Amino acid sequence: MTGVPASAAGGSGAKPVRGGKLGTAAVNQASLWNIANILTMVRLLLVPGFVLLLFHNGGYDPVWRSFAWAAFAVAMITDLFDGHLARAYNLVTDFGKIADPIADKAIMGAALVSLSVLGDLPWWITGVILARELGITLMRFWVIRHAVIPASRGGKLKTLAQGTAAGMYVLVLTGPLATLRFWMMMVAVVLTVVTGLDYVRQAVVLRRRSLAAERAAVGRTAEALNEAAGSPGAGVADAGAVAGPASGAPGASGAGVSGPAVRVSGGSTPVEPTVGARDGADAER
CATH class of the missing domain: 1.20.58 (Methane Monooxygenase Hydroxylase; Chain G, domain 1)
Structure with missing residues (x-):
C-alpha cells in the first residue's frame, strides 16, 4: 500500500471488466x-x-x-x-x-x-498493383478533407486475393498448382484495377457533393446577411417609440427630464427613465 491514488499512479482507479471493451x-x-x-x-x-x-x-x-x-x-x-x-x-x-x-x-x-x-512474376503485374496502391494513397490525401471512403467488400476481396496469390508464388509450386496460382494472380489483378477505378469514382462524387454543400452553405449565409442588412433597424424603431410618447407626456420639465417619478422613502427615484431623462441628467452634471 503506497497511499497514492490510482489516478495519480496512471490508472483510472476502476477495476477492468473481464471480457468487456475499454471505455x-x-x-x-x-x-x-x-x-x-x-x-x-x-x-x-x-x-x-x-x-x-x-x-x-x-x-x-x-x-x-x-x-x-x-x-x-x-x-x-x-x-x-x-x-x-x-x-x-x-x-x-x-x-x-x-x-x-x-x-x-x-x-x-x-x-x-x-x-x-x-x-x-512478370514485372507488369507488379507495376499495375503498385501503381494502383500508390495512386489510391495519393487519392486519399486529395479527398480526405471532404470525406473518408470506408473499405468496401471489393477492397477486402482484393487484399485477400493479392495475399493468396503472392503467397502461392513465394512457394515453389509446379504442375496444376503453378497454373492455379497464375489464375489466382489474374483474379487479384482484375480486382485491383476494378476496385481502384471504383475508389476514384467514389472520391470524385464525394468531393463534388462536398463542394456543392459548401457552396450552398455559403449562399445561405450570404442570403441571411443580406436580409439582415436590408430590414429596418430595430434599434432605431424602438428608440422612436420610446422617445415619442415621452416627449408628449404630461409633467415634462424644461430640462428635458420626462416620465413620472415614484417617490420612495428617502427621495424620488425615476423608474425606467427615458432617453430624454438620461440626457438631461448628463447635462446637469
Missing part, C-alpha cells in the same frame, strides 16, 4: 505499446526478414522459400487482426494510423518486387 477513459490512456500497435510493429519487422529468407541461398531453395512463405503468412494474418483489435478495444493511436497502411504496402510491395526480381 472512454481507456481511449484517453491508450499507449503506444498496445496489442494492435505491437502487431503492426511485428509486421514491419517481418518485411526485411521475409526478403532475407526469400533470397537466401540464391532465392530458389524450396526450404528457405517455405520459411519466407511462413513469414509472409504471419504478416498477412497480423494485418487482419491489428486494425480489428484497435477499433474493437479503442486502441486507435496516431502511430497506428500511420504505421498500419505503411506496413500493409511494405509487405505486399516487398513480395511483388522480390518475386519479379527472381523472375517468378
